[in-house]
Amino acid sequence: MKLNKIIVSLFLSTNSSVLYANEKGSELIEPMMVTIPAGSFQMGDIDEEDAQPIHNVTLPEFSLGKYEVTVKEFRHFVEETGYKMPSECTHQLNGWFSYGKTDGTWENNSLNTNDFQPVNCIGWQAANAYTQWLAKETGLPYRLPSEAEWEYAARAGTSSKYYFGDDPEQSLVCEYENTADLTGENILQRDSNTSYVNFFNGKSSCVDHSAYASIVGMYKSNPFGLHDMLSNVVEFIADCYKDNYKGVQNNGQPWTDQACEYRVARGGSWHWNTFPVGRRGALGEDFVGAVEGFRIALDGVRPTVSSNTKKFVKELKIAQRSEQLKRDAMLPYPDSVKNLTINQEKGLVILNWDKSLQTDIESYRIYRNAASGSTFKLLAANIVGTTFKDANIDHHRYEYTVVAVRQHQQSDYSNTVKTQAPWVHAPGRIEAEAAAELSGSSVARTTDIDGKYNLTGPGGIGDKAIVDYQLEVAQSGNYNLSYRVAAPRDTEGFTLLVNGKELAVEKVTKTGGYNEWQTQTGAAIYLKKGKNKLTLRSRDKNWKLNWLNLTQA
Known part of the structure; x- marks a missing residue:
């Protein structure tokens, strides 16, 4: 009996904190905030078309989250409110991200493994709902930051490409941000047989020890004391997206519209090499992906740190220390192979x-x-x-x-x-991937019933793509052109040149989608016998090419 009483007593003692925690608001964690001083800055980027004109913005004092909101913080919001979270998320790695949404949630996806990583697979609407709930629970006007506030805080008084300098060799970034690096290249090749090389903006020349999202705060802060501002996850912003800064307010208030088709997204993620501070992004309110998260903003000076926040910070420090010990124990990567x-x-x-x-x-x-x-x-x-x-x-x-x-x-x-560039022949079929040189497009396995590869890109072949072929013509004469394409819409297609001379302009008409292939008939062109340079210059995006065919007229 005494033993049973002891057991019951221990049970009640160890669960008393749980019982208390289940009371409304008892586990609420207010974000760690940093007070951002009032000031002015030049907003925009001369190298980014949608970040112009560069203009002066003056901001009052405000506060911004020291870290991106974590899974642990977000969990309490979902449990308290019963907010209906998305059940699908673009998150599975399949070469790169699958184009369609897949099963996966903010607490169960293939890319988040720790409560102290930034929450993802949430979408803009859930992020905004979190800020509204937090404001109601605390009585403080928490919100998403405006685009001007975010850029001002990210620059932190600097005017360079990144807040840590221009870093032309991409060797400093790994001290400050979780970006596409050698660690990521190792793990991505292991997990999904893919690479940062020739993907978007490439990879850095350093090691940051994180292949996917990192525990927040593992890297050096910017001069304002903010962590992970340019990477880890892309951050949702309050503003509606417009493709330039014409007519924007100079007081830092968010630009909004009743019909907001896209919201601004700022910063980069582990998924890309680091973006400059002035780089802008746009995401639909209903888009749910695994490389997007958010941080919190607040008018005025940061609030007093609550007891739950202090507890969270202690737990975060333990998680950070444990992660750092693992990183410190990793051997240096081998030196590169020479003289291939x-x-x-x-x-x-x-x-x-x-x-x-x-x-x-x-x-x-x-x-x-x-x-x-x-x-x-x-x-x-x-x-x-x-x-x-x-x-x-x-x-x-x-x-x-x-x-x-x-x-x-x-x-x-x-x-x-x-390898040496191949020669293609006329008459005959020219496989799209048989190019001697190409830019603005990439090669991928085809979904067509015939052929191994096709030319494509993030949005199909790019609108400035150039593809060169070494063409050997068997006999001078007229040749009929046809081509196998896939396109979700009518496009301006491409210009065909031989030895630099324009011979035809071919419009690619819609086939029904990127996986719906169709053979389309082009112009009749005159070709001279012998070796020639055949060039395709894309005039539009949103189309893919499997092959060309040249038959004698």
Whole structure:
């Protein structure tokens, strides 16, 4: 009986805090805030078309969250209010993010693993609802920051590209931000067979020790004492998005409209290399993704820190220390492989490189691009020598690079080498990926019933894309052009040039979508016998190309 009483007593004692915590508001965590001094600054960026004109903005004193709102903070809002959160989120890695939404929520998605990471998979509406709930519960006018407040706070009195300088070599950023780096490259290749190379704005030349979202506050703050302002997750802003700064107010108030199609998003995420402070983004209010979160703003001086906030800060410091110890225990990444060379012999590619000077290198890995400008994918692993032969090649241009491996960590890539540009023929079918050179587009596996690859990009082939082919014509004469395309809308298509001379302008008509392919008929063109340079110059975006075909008229 005494033992039972002791057990009951212990049970009541250990659960008393839980019972108290279940009372309304007892677990509410007010964000750690930083007081931002009043002042003026030049808002905008001469290098960003939608961030002009540059204009002077004067702001009163206000406060901004020291960190992005975490999963732990957000959880109490959902539990207290029963707010209906999205049940789908663009978050799964499949090469890169799947274009469609997939199962995943703010507390259960493949990219968030810790309560002290910034909350994601929420969307603008839930972020705004959180601020309204927090304001009601505390009696303080918490809100999302205006775009001007965010940029002023992010610049923190600086005028450089980033608040830590211009960083042209991209070597300083890893001290301040969780960005696309060598750590991310290692993990992304391991998890999803994809790369930052040739993706959007590339990767930095340093190591930040985080492949996905990081526990908040792990990196150096900006001069105002704010953390993760340019990366970790993109941050939702109060303003409606407009594509320039014409007619905006100079007092820092958010620009809003009754019909707000898009909201401003600022900063970058772990998913991209670091954006300049002046870079702007736009997201629909109903978009729910895994690289977007938010931080809190408040008029005036930061409030007194509550007891729950103090408890949260202690727990956060423990999580930060634990994470830092793990990062400190990581071995340095191996040095890059030097002097990669390539030779081609009758359909065989032969690669050679210098043996690593580091004696503990265990092996090498070979990465290959399906075509110049595409994404490096693992071709071979556990190579112990310094020679590799590739007999599995098609009739288009490949790129190769090599990394050194030690305890599952791979070095940055070696220099890149390319196979010789192929010759395509007329009459005949020209595979889109057989380009000698291309820009403004990338190569991807095709969804068409015929062919291996197609040309595409983030929004299809870019509107300034240029694709060059080495064309050998068997006989002078007129040739009929046709092409296999996919397009969700009518587009201005492309201009076709031979040896720099414009021969045709081809409009690509809608096929029903990016996965709906159609063969369309083009112009008749005259070609001279012999070797020529065939060029496609894109005149619009939102189209993809599988192949061209030239038949004698």
